[in-house]
Amino acid sequence: MIHDDAETIVAQMKQADVLVFAAPIYFYEMSGQMKTLLDRTNPLFPAKYAFGGVYLLASSADGDAASMDGAVKGLEGWISCFEQARLAGVVRGTGADEKGAIRDNAGALADAYEMGKNV
Numbered sequence: 185m186i187h188d189d190a191e192t193i194v195a196q197m198k199q200a201d202v203l204v205f206a207a208p209i210y211f212y213e214m215s216g217q218m219k220t221l222l223d224r225t226n227p228l229f230p231a232k233y234a235f236g237g238v239y240l241l242a243s244s245a246d247g248d249a250a251s252m253d254g255a256v257k258g259l260e261g262w263i264s265c266f267e268q269a270r271l272a273g274v275v276r277g278t279g280a281d282e283k284g285a286i287r288d289n290a291g292a293l294a295d296a297y298e299m300g301k302n303v
Contacts (some may be wrong), residue, residue: 190224195210198228202237202272207255208280209244214255223260229265236273237303238263241296245281252276273299 196201207218240259242252256274263269277292279285286292 190221193221193227194225194227197225197235198231198233200235203235203242203269204239204303205259207239207243209242209246209252211247211250211257212246212251212254214242214258219258221288222259224251225262233268234274236268236270238269239273239275239299239303240271240275241275243280243286243292245279249276250263273302275299
């Protein structure tokens, strides 16, 4: 048995109206930490949960937004296990190749702001 915060996080996810994941993209896929968290949510599968909308804020050093397609597809696979859940939005912060670089991506920042207003 692993003694960490996952049980608490999963309990909070169960009660949340929406879920927002933020993840760096490495090698065209979500980070290992995010994938591990999704795997640890297995107890949610048969449970009554509150969330419907699921959002992803992703950043990548790659300048091509398609570099995040693998992570989006992986998240969509997880979402498909939850009947009332849907992918409600994705922000793709490209060209974030060093700390703070996302500040130079006005499009991603505007997309995140608009997505937040609509949650």
